[in-house]
Amino acid sequence: MKIVVAYKWAPNPQDADVAADGSVDLGRAKWAVSEYDPVALELARQLADATGGEVIGLTVGAAGIDTPLARKAALSRGLDRLVLVADDALDGADGTRVAAVLAAAVRGIGDVDVVLAGDSSVDVAAGQVALTLAGTLGWLGLAAVSAVRVADAGTAGLVVERELPAGTAVVSVPTPVVLAATADAVVPRVAGMKDILAAAKKPVEVLSLAELSVAEPGAVLTTLATAKPGGAERTARIFDGSDAAAAATELVGALRQSGAL
Amino acid sequence: MNAAQSWIVVADDAAATGLVEVARTLGTEVVAVVAGRRAVAEAVAGVVDRVLWLGEPGTAPVEAFAPDVARLVAEAAPRAVVGATTPGGRALLGAVGAALRSPVLAGVERVELAGDDVVVTRSVLGGISQHRTAVAGGPAVLAVDAGAAVAVSDTAAAVEEVAATPLPAQVVEVRPTTVAGVDLGAARVVVGVGRGLKAREDVALISGLAGALGGEVACSRPLAEGVDWLPKDRYIGISGQRVSPELYVAVGISGQLQHMVGVREAKVIVAVNSDKAAPVFAQCDYGIVGDLYQVVPALTAALGGTA
Numbered sequence: 001m002k003i004v005v006a007y008k009w010a011p012n013p014q015d016a017d018v019a020a021d022g023s024v025d026l027g028r029a030k031w032a033v034s035e036y037d038p039v040a041l042e043l044a045r046q047l048a049d050a051t052g053g054e055v056i057g058l059t060v061g062a063a064g065i066d067t068p069l070a071r072k073a074a075l076s077r078g079l080d081r082l083v084l085v086a087d088d089a090l091d092g093a094d095g096t097r098v099a100a101v102l103a104a105a106v107r108g109i110g111d112v113d114v115v116l117a118g119d120s121s122v123d124v125a126a127g128q129v130a131l132t133l134a135g136t137l138g139w140l141g142l143a144a145v146s147a148v149r150v151a152d153a154g155t156a157g158l159v160v161e162r163e164l165p166a167g168t169a170v171v172s173v174p175t176p177v178v179l180a181a182t183a184d185a186v187v188p189r190v191a192g193m194k195d196i197l198a199a200a201k202k203p204v205e206v207l208s209l210a211e212l213s214v215a216e217p218g219a220v221l222t223t224l225a226t227a228k229p230g231g232a233e234r235t236a237r238i239f240d241g242s243d244a245a246a247a248a249t250e251l252v253g254a255l256r257q258s259g260a261l
Numbered sequence: 262m263n264a265a266q267s268w269i270v271v272a273d274d275a276a277a278t279g280l281v282e283v284a285r286t287l288g289t290e291v292v293a294v295v296a297g298r299r300a301v302a303e304a305v306a307g308v309v310d311r312v313l314w315l316g317e318p319g320t321a322p323v324e325a326f327a328p329d330v331a332r333l334v335a336e337a338a339p340r341a342v343v344g345a346t347t348p349g350g351r352a353l354l355g356a357v358g359a360a361l362r363s364p365v366l367a368g369v370e371r372v373e374l375a376g377d378d379v380v381v382t383r384s385v386l387g388g389i390s391q392h393r394t395a396v397a398g399g400p401a402v403l404a405v406d407a408g409a410a411v412a413v414s415d416t417a418a419a420v421e422e423v424a425a426t427p428l429p430a431q432v433v434e435v436r437p438t439t440v441a442g443v444d445l446g447a448a449r450v451v452v453g454v455g456r457g458l459k460a461r462e463d464v465a466l467i468s469g470l471a472g473a474l475g476g477e478v479a480c481s482r483p484l485a486e487g488v489d490w491l492p493k494d495r496y497i498g499i500s501g502q503r504v505s506p507e508l509y510v511a512v513g514i515s516g517q518l519q520h521m522v523g524v525r526e527a528k529v530i531v532a533v534n535s536d537k538a539a540p541v542f543a544q545c546d547y548g549i550v551g552d553l554y555q556v557v558p559a560l561t562a563a564l565g566g567t568a
């Protein structure tokens with residue numbers, strides 16, 4: 001089975017500086033494999049090990065996503081090889097464009113059975129790219145996937161479990177298929193020294209955007225204004241809890257006085 | 262582009278008031294395409310002008326109809342397409358976005374029309390900033406919170422059945438959730454607990470405090486997804502519930518933005534954390550720096566409850 005994992009190399013907005021006008025400076029933000037994508041990488045490895053398959057990492061973005069650190073971070077998490085599309089024309093690309101580039105790369109890789117992805121990315125967090133990728137490819141795309149296994153002998157395809165609001169659904173799916181994993185589907189491995197050393201020797205293919213055929217966008221976004229989100233500015237009154245009873249009495253008093261209780 | 266129309270895409274779920282509200286703002290005629298059971302199509306028919314229904318799904322998951330939905334929307338080329346942020350909703354919107362080559366905008370807070378352009382106010386980057394974005398040159402595709410179930414109406418549009426060719430996939434089993442749902446949105450006080458809690462049994466401590474405050478227990482994501490100490494509908498944040506109680510108490514929660522976005526509208530926020538450098542202290546009105554295992558029983562006692 002040939003499995004592609006679409007993962008994102010992304011900045012954590014937790015460390016962003018947001019100005020009063022809502023403009024965001026990500027200069028201090030730490031870049032990493034997007035928080036939940038290691039779950040997809042692990043699911044892919046387990047599925048490949050069960051079927052004797054291959055796992056190919058795939059990520060797209062601005063030129064800055066291709067660094068030795070970024071390559072190693074992905075390759076040490078159970079990938080066999082890596083395919084990158086790193087081009088500044090993709091800086092700030094919307095999810096549909098990202099999905100179109102991913103789809104072109106998946107077609108280029110060829111004979112892919114399964115694309116696995118994360119639940120949602122740490123920065124954009126729309127939970128949309130994997131499903132738009134499925135739409136672009138014309139494949140079935142399922143989110144909220146908590147488990148994947150190969151179907152019993154005699155039946156083709158996969159059996160996936162999904163955590164939906166109504167309960168757990170078990171779905172029998174043919175391949176090719178795109179699956180977006182829940183954040184807790186499996187516990188991702190912690191890369192050891194051996195994995196990190198092995199990562200340096202794994203093949204990496206860099207595709208240029210120009211060589212992929214990606215359709216032009218059908219609608220154009222223009223940012224008219226930015227703002228810092230509302231919500232009260234809060235200045236904390238802090239109580240020292242080393243004497244818990246005294247702190248509790250003070251807090252309850254303050255809450256009663258302010259009318260919160 | 263058919264500027265008079267806006268479409269909603271319905272993924273087998275009559276919880277669609279949010280979708281209809283947004284679609285009404287953006288078009289004079291609202292057309293629904295419904296993937297799922299006839300009952301859902303009939304419910305939706307009460308609140309829109311036209312309903313296209315893709316037929317009984319049988320064992321097919323709603324996502325199997327995504328290509329049919331995308332085809333119908335692309336043929337009509339409406340000014341806006343609105344769907345839900347649920348897993349099924351996002352799958353339909355993904356196919357629509359791909360067919361129209363249009364971005365699917367999430368975090369939608371407000372929509373308006375400026376001439377022929379759709380203007381969307383949305384929260385971006387996990388809620389740290391808010392953008393006003395104009396969509397031009399093609400349909401706007403919007404993922405919005407589904408809202409409540411549509412109200413039953415007796416002046417319903419006809420349900421027009423359209424032939425569909427769903428992708429092959431079969432739901433072979435559904436194990437319904439057994440835990441009763443909770444309406445955190447209605448609670449006056451919410452006590453949220455995070456990874457500062459050491460053991461599942463200790464949730465009782467938090468329930469004790471919530472009881473003394475007359476409130477509900479909630480949590481951060483890791484306690485609901487990962488360790489399963491609390492049901493998923495009790496976690497707060499960007500991918501969980503958003504609440505606006507009079508009082509939110511964050512216990513053993515570090516205050517990552519993905520969590521805090523869910524309580525931004527709380528009137529008063531209290532934090533209890535043993536780490537005085539925890540980000541939550543920069544986002545609260547009152548804080549106690551201390552061990553929750555001492556502070557929570559003390560608080561419960563000070564409120565007259567039993568710790």
Ligand SMILES: Cc1cc2nc3c(=O)[nH]c(=O)nc-3n(C[C@H](O)[C@H](O)[C@H](O)COP(=O)(O)OP(=O)(O)OC[C@H]3O[C@@H](n4cnc5c(N)ncnc54)[C@H](O)[C@@H]3O)c2cc1C
Pocket residue numbers: 035036120121122123125454455456457458480481482483484496497498499500501502512513514515516517518519520533534535536539551552553554
């Ligand atoms: C795309 C995306 C979506 C996400 N969506 C959500 C979401 O909707 N909701 C959500 O909550 N998270 C969400 N997260 C996760 C979020 O980023 C944080 O990882 C999570 O909120 C942290 O939970 P926590 O505060 O309980 O745990 P931690 O960050 O581990 O914090 C635990 C805190 O407990 C304190 N503590 C430890 N022991 C004690 C003690 N004895 N007494 C008092 N305090 C103690 C520690 O000082 C620490 O501050 C999302 C992440 C991503 C990437």
Ligand SMILES: Nc1ncnc2c1ncn2[C@@H]1O[C@H](COP(=O)(O)O)[C@@H](O)[C@H]1O
Pocket residue numbers: 006007008009034036037040058059060061095098102116117118119120121124125126127128129130
């Ligand atoms: N630039 C990208 N490259 C590869 N995969 C991506 C990219 N962006 C998003 N994804 C995948 O899509 C998932 C959902 O992302 P999002 O729609 O941004 O929330 C992520 O968890 C990744 O698995």
